[in-house]
């Protein structure tokens with residue numbers, strides 16, 4: 001049965017002269033129809049994900065397509081059972097994806113070759129091609145293309161330095177890059193060309209488009225795709241799905257993300273409900289005995305119960321960091 005909600009993922013690099021009034025009008029429209037989500041607006045364009053009923057998302061698409069320069073904006077759509085966001089934000093930003101280059105790249109002037117899903121599949125199975133995931137480490141760890149390189153970065157703005165440090169891996173090869181919906185690769189592939197990489201291509205429309213393509217149907221994708229909304233993980237491979245996520249505590253297959261219960265840490269980790277309880281959702285011994293551990297508070301654990309759970313894994317509340 002067709003679901004009643006839609007999630008839209010979209011971006012467009014297109015010069016916006018008056019960001020402030022664009023933001024105000026955009027937010028007013030979204031609120032007037034009851035849409036939810038997050039849209040970033042900069043002089044370089046817009047980047048967003050929103051959710052709502054079929055009617056709300058149709059109204060939003062018509063609205064965006066009525067804006068000068070955005071008539072052909074490409075919306076990627078998912079069906080959903082409910083909203084994928086809690087609130088509606090439209091925010092001004094220096095960049096619609098933060099790469100923080102000293103000398104910014106305009107993808108309208110410099111960007112990598114676009115590959116459609118079939119071309120991308122051919123490219124990533126070819127021996128002389130390097131596949132680079134441009135997303136963050138925790139996104140990669142939930143799912144990625146078979147054989148893709150995992151940059152050791154927590155944030156997109158760290159990627160240029162990482163590539164410079166690991167240059168020897170790519171310099172004389174063809175490079176293909178991919179990301180969730182394509183917006184990061186537009187800029188990043190342009191940067192790689194400027195850095196001197198001669199043959200750089202990008203997956204047009206991102207993993208999202210690849211998973212929906214009727215010919216490739218997500219083939220060669222392993223695990224799930226991380227998304228920055230309430231759903232967290234979505235299916236991509238409809239040919240032979242696998243699980244690559246691993247439980248933080250015992251390494252068993254897992255696709256359930258939780259945030260470390262230490263509010264000062266908040267590290268995103270994969271954990272089963274059993275291990276979450278066993279380890280009071282702390283990513284380290286220090287986080288497990290942190291005085292403001294949120295798992296302990298949420299579950300009203302007595303100090304005695306907290307201590308006995310830590311004892312069961314060979315730890316204690318009373319351990320001093322100095323000892």
Ligand SMILES: [Zn+2]
Pocket residue numbers: 260261262265266267282283284287
């Ligand atoms: Zn932690």
